[in-house]
Amino acid sequence: MAKITASVFTSHVPAIGAAMDLGKTHEDYWKPVFAGYDFGKQWIKDHKPDVIFLVYNDHATAFSLDLIPTFAIGTAADYEVADEGFGPRPVPKVIGHPDLAAHIAQSVIQQDFDLTIVNKMAVDHGLTVPLSLMFGEQDPVKGAWPCPVIPFAVNVVQYPVPSGRRCYNLGQAIRKAVESYDEDLNVHIWGTGGMSHQLQGPRAGLINKEFDNAFLDKLINDPEAAASIPHIDYVREAGSEGIELVMWLIARGAMADVAGGKPPKLAHRFYHVPASNTAVGHLILENT
Ligand code: DHB
């Protein structure tokens, strides 16, 4: 059977991708950001997943305001890297896992979550920056990401957005779906986006270290409490784009302890300000 063995949580700041693509990672500003991912880069080599179920948000790239799915699962064989205005990032295209994705879609929809099925889409920084942070630089043509990825896009851009509670419950359904797939696969689930940031309006530049660290504490040790945070608290405390954090609850909801298993092991915790306009957070949790 397939098994979710670990969850990885990380911010997806687009400037991090640009720093990698433009060879700036050794600049003083960026060094401490990338140092926070040294552990994860080694860890993922030692715990290589067969498939990554990657929860992220599209930033009006694949989905314009014409069509806004709340939860969209990628069932394609591959995904082009999006052009977000400066040309596509120089990273390999993303290979999907259509068979597992179709199985998850079937199971999760039958568990009463209405997913949108996506057979073709380009993936933006929300998905490629987390891959770059964990797997390092890859040749865009000769290189390849080390494993297939199932993109799972969540609307956190256009209101109304899903609650943290719904995301947490959805994570539990995804876990059941993965663990009812016949093939022996080591699956990681990633929750990405956040942490506190606001990109526009009078509060642009808002960062809230206290909220972020309390969120990390809750996510690790008391995910029920994290799932109870109402969406207005994210927006008030973590800024309008801080709402991206609800995506972390999908990955956390898929961990074994939520279904009565043992608490996960905290393999790594990292928090750093600033990176562009955003507080960067990163956790690795292992099922034990
Ligand atoms: C920034 C952060 C984001 O999450 C994003 O999607 C776009 C920009 C920023 O920090 O500038």
Ligand code: FE
């Ligand atoms: Fe974002």
